Amino acid sequence: MNTRLDKMQCCLCGQGSLSTLHREDFVELQEGYVAARMNTFAYLLCTNCGLVQVEPVPSPEALARYYRDAPVAGLDHEILRTVKDRYYQTTIDFLTRLPAFRPKRIFEVGAASGYLLHRLSGVFQAQAAGIEPSEESRRWARNEFGIELLPGMIEELDLKAHQFMATFDLVVCCSVLEHIAWPLTFMQKAGEMLRDGGYIYIEVPSLRHPQERELTEKVVQPFHLCYYTPASIALLGAKAGLACLHVEEVLALEVPIYRALYRKQSPATYAGEMFKEHVQWFEERLSPIIEECRRHITCAGNVWIWGIGDDFSKLWSQSPETFPPAKCRLVDRNPAKIGKHIGELRISPPDKDTCGIPDVILIAPNSHLVQKNIFQDAQKHFSETPIYILFRGAQSDATQ
Numbered sequence: 064m065n066t067r068l069d070k071m072q073c074c075l076c077g078q079g080s081l082s083t084l085h086r087e088d089f090v091e092l093q094e095g096y097v098a099a100r101m102n103t104f105a106y107l108l109c110t111n112c113g114l115v116q117v118e119p120v121p122s123p124e125a126l127a128r129y130y131r132d133a134p135v136a137g138l139d140h141e142i143l144r145t146v147k148d149r150y151y152q153t154t155i156d157f158l159t160r161l162p163a164f165r166p167k168r169i170f171e172v173g174a175a176s177g178y179l180l181h182r183l184s185g186v187f188q189a190q191a192a193g194i195e196p197s198e199e200s201r202r203w204a205r206n207e208f209g210i211e212l213l214p215g216m217i218e219e220l221d222l223k224a225h226q227f228m229a230t231f232d233l234v235v236c237c238s239v240l241e242h243i244a245w246p247l248t249f250m251q252k253a254g255e256m257l258r259d260g261g262y263i264y265i266e267v268p269s270l271r272h273p274q275e276r277e278l279t280e281k282v283v284q285p286f287h288l289c290y291y292t293p294a295s296i297a298l299l300g301a302k303a304g305l306a307c308l309h310v311e312e313v314l315a316l317e318v319p320i321y322r323a324l325y326r327k328q329s330p331a332t333y334a335g336e337m338f339k340e341h342v343q344w345f346e347e348r349l350s351p352i353i354e355e356c357r358r359h360i361t362c363a364g365n366v367w368i369w370g371i372g373d374d375f376s377k378l379w380s381q382s383p384e385t386f387p388p389a390k391c392r393l394v395d396r397n398p399a400k401i402g403k404h405i406g407e408l409r410i411s412p413p414d415k416d417t418c419g420i421p422d423v424i425l426i427a428p429n430s431h432l433v434q435k436n437i438f439q440d441a442q443k444h445f446s447e448t449p450i451y452i453l454f455r456g457a458q459s460d461a462t463q
C-alpha cells in the first residue's frame with residue numbers, strides 16, 4: 064500500500080475535483096515482517112457527484128483475502144439474533160410495503176450468514192441464491208437455513224456459466240457497496256443478473272452524523288472504499304442503466320444508512336407506466352360518478368349540472384355520451400363562463416326563463432365550500448327539485 068494520495072479522478076462520474084474530507088495515519092502490520100510501519104489513507108470527496116472514495120485503494124487480492132479470512136464477515140451470525148434481527152426488520156418492512164412487489168427469484172450479494180436472504184425468501188415465497196466470500200458464514204447459512212451460497216466475490220462470478228443472466232427479480236446488496244472500489248462496474252454486473260423490470264435494493268452507511276458537524280464513523284479502514292450521497296446513489300443507477308426509484312436516509316439505526324431501490328427499466332418506460340397507472344386510477348375514481356349521472360339523466364327530461372369547471376370537464380371528457388344536450392343544461396353564476404361551450408353543451412346562468420325548471424340538479428365541483436354555496440343557492444330557488452352532490456368522497460378546496 065503506498066502513501067501517496069494521488070487519485071485524480073472520481074471513479075463514478077470521472078469529473079470534478081477531489082477534496083480531502085478526512086485523512087488519517089495508521090500503523091500498518093506487514094505480512095512476514097516484525098516491524099510495523101506508518102501509512103496514510105484519506106477519504107476524498109468528489110465535488111461533482113458527491114461520492115466519497117478512499118485513497119489508496121487496496122489491491123483486489125488484498126480485498127479478496129480480507130473478505131475470505133477476516134473475522135468481520137464471519138461475525139454476522141454471532142450478533143444475528145440481537146442487532147441484525149432488528150436492523151433487517153426495517154429492510155423487510157420496507158420491501159414488503161412496496162405495492163405489487165412480489166419477487167420470485169432473489170439474489171443477495173455479500174449474503175453473510177444468509178439471515179436476510181432466509182427471511183426474504185420466506186416472506187415472498189421466493190427462491191434464494193447468493194454469494195459470500197467467508198467460508199464460515201457460508202457454513203452457517205447452509206446449516207442454519209439450508210441456503211447454499213456461492214463462494215468468492217461477485218466481480219469473479221461467471222454469470223453465463225451459472226445461468227444468472229437476466230434471471231432475478233430482486234438483487235439485494237446490504238452493506239456491500241461501501242466495500243466496492245469500482246461501484247459502477249459492480250452495479251452493471253448486478254443489473255445483468257436482473258430480468259427486465261427487476262429491482263436492485265441497496266443499503267449503504269451514511270456519513271452524516273445525527274448530531275451533525277462530525278462524520279458518523281471512523282470506519283474500519285481501509286475497507287470502506289466509498290461513501291454515497293443521494294446524488295451519487297442516483298447517478299450510480301443512471302450510469303448502470305437503472306432507474307433510481309427511491310433514496311432515503313434512515314437515521315434511526317445504530318449506524319445511519321441510505322437505502323435505495325433501482326429498477327431495470329428506462330426512465331421513459333417507467334414514467335410511461337406511472338402515467339398509465341395514474342390515468343387508470345383517475346378513471347376508476349370517476350366511473351361511479353359518471354354512473355350516477357347516467358342514472359339521474361336517464362330518468363329526467365331537464366337535468367341541470369351546476370358549477371362548471373375542471374371537475375365537470377373531467378367527467379365529460381371521459382364520457383361525453385352520458386350528457387346528451389337534449390336533456391342536460393350546464394349552469395353557472397360566473398359571468399366569465401357564461402356562453403362558453405363544452406362539446407355542444409353551452410354554459411348558461413341558472414335561470415328558469417332560459418333553462419326551464421330542472422327535474423334534478425347535479426352539483427359538479429369537487430370543492431366542499433363551492434358545493435355548499437351552490438347547494439344553498441339551488442335550494443333557495445328550486446326547493447322542490449332533488450339536488451345531488453356528485454363528488455362526495457375526499458373533498459378538496461383546492462380546485463374551482
Ligand SMILES: [Zn+2]
Nearest residue numbers: 073076109112
Ligand atoms: Zn464524481
